[in-house]
Amino acid sequence: MVLEAYYPVAIFVLIAISFPFMTYLATRLLREDNPTPLKQTTYECGEVPEGEANVQFNFQYYLFAIMFIVFDVAAIFIILFALIYRDFLALDSLAMTMMAFFILIMTAATLYSLKKEEVYTV
Amino acid sequence: MSGHLVDLFGGSNAIAVFLITIINFILRGIGSLPLFGFLNPLADWLGTEPVVTSIAWLIAITIMITWAAALHLLTFIWLERKLVARLQDRRGPMITLRKDRYIGGTGYLQQIADALKLIQKENITPKAADPWMFHIAPAFLISTTIVVLVALPFSEGFVVANVPAGLLFILAAFSLAPLAILLAGWAQNNKYAMIGGMRAAAMMMSYEIPMILAVIAVVVLAGSLNPIEIVNQQSQLSILAPLAAIGIANWYIIPQFLGFFIFLLAMLAEQERIPFDFPEAEEEVVHGWLVEYGGMRFGMVYGFKWLRTFVAAALVALLFLGGWHGPVLPQEIWFILKIYFVFFIFIWISWSVPRIRIDQILNIGWRKLIPLGLFNIFLAVLVVHANAQGWI
Numbered sequence: 081m082v083l084e085a086y087y088p089v090a091i092f093v094l095i096a097i098s099f100p101f102m103t104y105l106a107t108r109l110l111r112e113d114n115p116t117p118l119k120q121t122t123y124e125c126g127e128v129p130e131g132e133a134n135v136q137f138n139f140q141y142y143l144f145a146i147m148f149i150v151f152d153v154a155a156i157f158i159i160l161f162a163l164i165y166r167d168f169l170a171l172d173s174l175a176m177t178m179m180a181f182f183i184l185i186m187t188a189a190t191l192y193s194l195k196k197e198e199v200y201t202v
Numbered sequence: 203m204s205g206h207l208v209d210l211f212g213g214s215n216a217i218a219v220f221l222i223t224i225i226n227f228i229l230r231g232i233g234s235l236p237l238f239g240f241l242n243p244l245a246d247w248l249g250t251e252p253v254v255t256s257i258a259w260l261i262a263i264t265i266m267i268t269w270a271a272a273l274h275l276l277t278f279i280w281l282e283r284k285l286v287a288r289l290q291d292r293r294g295p296m297i298t299l300r301k302d303r304y305i306g307g308t309g310y311l312q313q314i315a316d317a318l319k320l321i322q323k324e325n326i327t328p329k330a331a332d333p334w335m336f337h338i339a340p341a342f343l344i345s346t347t348i349v350v351l352v353a354l355p356f357s358e359g360f361v362v363a364n365v366p367a368g369l370l371f372i373l374a375a376f377s378l379a380p381l382a383i384l385l386a387g388w389a390q391n392n393k394y395a396m397i398g399g400m401r402a403a404a405m406m407m408s409y410e411i412p413m414i415l416a417v418i419a420v421v422v423l424a425g426s427l428n429p430i431e432i433v434n435q436q437s438q439l440s441i442l443a444p445l446a447a448i449g450i451a452n453w454y455i456i457p458q459f460l461g462f463f464i465f466l467l468a469m470l471a472e473q474e475r476i477p478f479d480f481p482e483a484e485e486e487v488v489h490g491w492l493v494e495y496g497g498m499r500f501g502m503v504y505g506f507k508w509l510r511t512f513v514a515a516a517l518v519a520l521l522f523l524g525g526w527h528g529p530v531l532p533q534e535i536w537f538i539l540k541i542y543f544v545f546f547i548f549i550w551i552s553w554s555v556p557r558i559r560i561d562q563i564l565n566i567g568w569r570k571l572i573p574l575g576l577f578n579i580f581l582a583v584l585v586v587h588a589n590a591q592g593w594i
Binding site for chain 2: 086100107108115133163169190
């Protein structure tokens with residue numbers, strides 16, 4: 081069965097998750113613990129910290145984030161296509177043409193949106 | 203082609219059987235006494251097949267973590283410190299155990315001294331921070347880095363789990379780090395950390411796609427997502443037959459030089475090495491998303507950067523440099539040699555060039571590397587077609 085190959089992966093994931101927490105436990109036994117208000121202030125290069133950092137701010141790479149999601153989903157399709165690409169060689173080329181068309185459209189769309197996003201070109 | 207030295211699961215199974223035989227011998231010895239008869243069913247249960255297999259897996263996992271996350275991690279940190287020192291005309295760490303020889307030591311114990319120091323340091327949680335997220339983010343980063351080792355093969359036998367979609371698993375686990383960094387940056391409620399986390403996210407958006415495109419080109423050539431299969435393909439695909447005849451075989455760096463270049467850059471960015479280290483740039487944002495961490499939390503995150511370097515070097519060797527293929531020497535030794543060679547390239551690049559700006563990596567990633575990556579896929583397709591037609 082296919083799933084049996086993933087049985088050690090499950091054990092490994094459990095061990096990997098427990099590893100940092102075991103280290104936390106080990107340091108808890110070894111370190112001293114003496115918090116003072118001055119230690120617990122936010123670090124701002126020695127100045128008295130001003131204001132909150134968790135504020136709404138202008139995320140200037142927003143368009144890139146949207147394009148990234150599109151590409152990331154498309155990458156999964158292309159990986160699956162690439163995996164069986166050699167099997168397509170024996171068949172007719174309809175699937176290949178369609179994938180080439182798809183990549184072409186994606187490239188054109190990317191180039192177009194990059195052309196529109198001229199905010200911080202150097 | 204030379205064989206492999208280590209059969210990880212077979213060896214672990216033998217160790218497990220040996221241990222259980224000893225334990226069962228003791229248990230049955232005690233069980234033969236009148237009051238301790240209840241130990242006999244326990245001994246029977248220990249001898250059953252699922253228990254032996256589970257213990258064998260545990261031993262295999264322990265060996266793998268010790269091998270990669272202890273031995274090579276420490277060696278990588280040491281090697282980086284020494285090589286950087288040499289590149290900057292210094293000597294680097296030289297600590298020794300012998301008090302009378304401060305000068306001339308190798309300095310290998312420096313990492314252990316650092317770890318021993320950091321493990322005793324106080325753990326400071328800032329008042330303003332979100333404590334849960336603050337402590338979980340490093341654990342998340344470290345767990346996802348260790349998980350990669352489960353599917354990473356060091357030879358045909360030296361692998362914990364030979365899963366069909368191993369490469370996909372490695373890349374998926376490996377690229378979860380920016381999420382942890384963003385989490386850490388937000389949780390600290392510190393302006394520097396916040397900017398660092400956001401920079402990590404923006405950088406991830408620019409190098410992740412070229413990396414995937416370079417991997418896709420390799421998958422087109424290999425026709426498989428199993429790392430072992432990909433490496434074996436690199437000795438079989440009949441391109442460039444003259445090179446195959448002299449034993450260098452058909453490493454994918456030859457038809458895929460562009461992909462190798464893209465993947466190397468993406469891996470440099472993945473590790474936050476110096477040309478791309480702006481999430482933790484000291485001169486700009488103090489230490490970026492690591493500002494508020496102290497003690498062993500800092501130590502673990504900082505040290506495990508080299509485990510990520512190790513995995514990145516292993517991936518480059520696996521996908522483009524023919525993995526463990528090479529003449530005469532055993533497979534494991536060839537693979538380790540290639541990993542250290544790639545690591546050497548990483549160090550040399552990252553300590554020779556200045557840091558680039560955040561808008562520059564977005565431009566490099568989106569305007570240069572993605573078109574190159576798409577072109578590279580077409581090159582791979584051409585090679586496969588030419589191979590099928592018998593032109594090469």
